[in-house]
Amino acid sequence: MQTDVLIIGQGLAGSLLAWELIQRQYRVVAVDSGQQNASLISAGIINPITGMRFALTNDVGILLPAAQSYYTQLAGYFGESFYQELPMLRLFRNEAEQSFSTQRLQQPAYRNYIKSTDNTNGLMPGFSIAYGCLEQRQTGYLSVAKLLKRLQEFFVEQQAYRKEILDYRDIHITDDIVWNDINAKQIIFCEGYQMMKNPWFYWLPMQPVKGEMLTIETDLKLPNAILNNGHWLLPLTQHTARTGATFDRESINNQPTQQGKQALLIELKAMNENLANANILSHQAGIRPCSADRLPLIGSHPQHRQMLIFNGFGAKGSLQIPWYCQRFADYLQQQTPLPAACDIHRFQNRYTAG
Numbered sequence: 624m625q626t627d628v629l630i631i632g633q634g635l636a637g638s639l640l641a642w643e644l645i646q647r648q649y650r651v652v653a654v655d656s657g658q659q660n661a662s663l664i665s666a667g668i669i670n671p672i673t674g675m676r677f678a679l680t681n682d683v684g685i686l687l688p689a690a691q692s693y694y695t696q697l698a699g700y701f702g703e704s705f706y707q708e709l710p711m712l713r714l715f716r717n718e719a720e721q722s723f724s725t726q727r728l729q730q731p732a733y734r735n736y737i738k739s740t741d742n743t744n745g746l747m748p749g750f751s752i753a754y755g756c757l758e759q760r761q762t763g764y765l766s767v768a769k770l771l772k773r774l775q776e777f778f779v780e781q782q783a784y785r786k787e788i789l790d791y792r793d794i795h796i797t798d799d800i801v802w803n804d805i806n807a808k809q810i811i812f813c814e815g816y817q818m819m820k821n822p823w824f825y826w827l828p829m830q831p832v833k834g835e836m837l838t839i840e841t842d843l844k845l846p847n848a849i850l851n852n853g854h855w856l857l858p859l860t861q862h863t864a865r866t867g868a869t870f871d872r873e874s875i876n877n878q879p880t881q882q883g884k885q886a887l888l889i890e891l892k893a894m895n896e897n898l899a900n901a902n903i904l905s906h907q908a909g910i911r912p913c914s915a916d917r918l919p920l921i922g923s924h925p926q927h928r929q930m931l932i933f934n935g936f937g938a939k940g941s942l943q944i945p946w947y948c949q950r951f952a953d954y955l956q957q958q959t960p961l962p963a964a965c966d967i968h969r970f971q972n973r974y975t976a977g
Contacts, residue, residue, distance in 0.1 A: 629807040634662035637813030661909035667765030693945035708763040714852040715754035815912040828915035835883035836867030839901035913937035922967035
């Protein structure tokens with residue numbers, strides 16, 4: 624079977640890249656094991672401002688419109704919505720956060736993303752707002768698992784999907800790439816943290832982070848907003864929500880832990896005492912594919928130019944991937960240079976041929 628591009632991994636990065644290339648008339652085959660990946664359990668939250676210091680995400684002025692447009696396009700094609708805009712209420716935990724928010728409110732770059740609010744409006748009885756709160760705007764969440772299911776169905780219809788566990792030893796490099804019965808001009812690895820085992824890209828500095836999440840049911844009537852006090856609470860209905868996520872660099876596996884669950888329950892209690900007694904509907908864990916410099920890992924292998932990587936989006940994949948997959952497609956189609964900040968050439972000194 625002849626194809627243009629073989630994509631390894633059908634998480635959000637691999638799926639959106641495959642979709643983009645198919646729209647550009649590329650012949651694509653996406654290969655995925657069908658096993659759990661971080662995208663399938665991701666909350667998909669899009670939040671332009673993050674961290675204790677309320678830092679504005681780099682290039683958010685181009686990333687956010689690209690993401691909104693992309694998810695609107697996909698909604699139009701599939702006839703269902705995947706991205707839901709929802710305001711975020713940032714609940715300050717101390718005076719330092721309160722002070723940072725005051726500074727940000729005075730900075731023009733933040734004007735479209737935050738506004739001051741007393742916020743309660745009677746909607747948050749029992750929630751801890753002793754230090755006040757801030758409304759973050761242009762926030763929301765992507766229903767990642769639902770979108771990936773629709774895209775997988777699309778790929779199957781296009782005869783562009785293989786469910787199979789890939790063995791690197793079955794990949795043969797000639798002028799093209801040969802894998803089983805497929806002869807491809809290029810292969811693109813979108814494997815998440817599994818990149819660390821990849822014999823061609825293991826040298827790139829990935830720093831995977833385990834995160835655990837809970838889905839809960841509560842008698843409380845939840846506000847129609849994402850709540851964030853360092854951990855997030857994403858309402859799904861008036862009485863169900865997802866919350867997360869923990870941050871663990873040591874235990875890199877997909878196993879939920881009692882320690883992680885207790886940490887999340889403590890954070891829920893800090894937000895509202897009654898949430899600590901919520902019924903736990905599910906407890907999940909996933910591995911964020913974070914890079915050492917927190918920027919994506921994109922580009923061609925130094926020695927084998929027909930082997931490429933599209934990875935390293937960490938916790939901001941829902942925001943970043945649409946714009947980057949368009950730039951990557953430009954790179955493949957028109958040889959347009961990649962943005963220097965994401966090009967793996969920046970780590971060239973780590974690579975040893977062979």
